[in-house]
């Protein structure tokens with residue numbers, strides 16, 4: 001099982017939209033895929049047409065041994081399931097941070113799903129709290145959407161510092177450009193600068209009305225509008241992620 005977390009210090013940068021679309025691409029490639037929505041806003045859950053209700057809430061998910069299977073819901077897409085988020089997850093940092101063995105609660109979830117899924121995409125809330133601190137040490141890749149704006153690039157530098165403090169290897173971090181609007185001169189300039197200067201993924205996800213309407217359609221953009229520029233970029237991003245994970249071709 002391969003685990004990928006969508007994380008960033010900032011909100012509103014495309015974590016949720018990317019998690020949902022990459023999960024749909026993973027499932028379409030034949031991998032048994034789970035979206036674990038660990039954000040109390042439960043946006044990924046909603047985008048996949050699943051009710052934002054976590055059976056037993058965050059306390060039961062993170063605080064006790066239990067049958068996780070009963071919490072997981074199918075999405076409308078074959079091979080793609082959801083471990084839903086709901087508002088009780090606002091307590092997740094308190095539960096994990098307050099536990100004597102913070103690693104155990106989250107790793108137990110990952111271990112429990114490892115036999116049933118090939119790929120797990122974890123949609124994190126913004127910021128770095130105890131939950132993200134543990135996930136950083138438990139996943140194979142940290143995908144970080146970055147909007148090409150000066151403060152967003154600063155936020156990425158700070159995020160790198162935090163990961164360094166947590167002892168995460170630098171190659172775990174996979175930033176990529178998100179919400180890029182090529183009509184803006186600053187975006188064009190910063191996209192070029194970032195691509196020559198830093199270790200970003202090659203895919204650049206543009207601003208797209210097809211992505212914006214996903215919460216309404218409740219169908220991943222790559223399925224709903226496969227020919228949109230955003231869907232093309234997301235497929236490129238998925239190909240890069242699959243390569244980084246050394247994901248074996250799915251059985252046909």
Ligand SMILES: Nc1ncnc2c1ncn2[C@@H]1O[C@H](COP(=O)(O)OP(=O)(O)O)[C@@H](O)[C@H]1O
Pocket residue numbers: 010011012013014015016017018043178179180205206207208209211212213214230
């Ligand atoms: N490529 C995109 N083009 C247009 N709108 C986008 C794109 N990606 C995300 N959005 C919109 O931007 C907002 C924030 O995106 P979201 O994926 O929820 O970010 P995050 O999870 O980082 O908070 C949402 O309204 C979403 O629909």
Ligand SMILES: [Mg+2]
Pocket residue numbers: 015016017039041043123124125
């Ligand atoms: Mg989100």
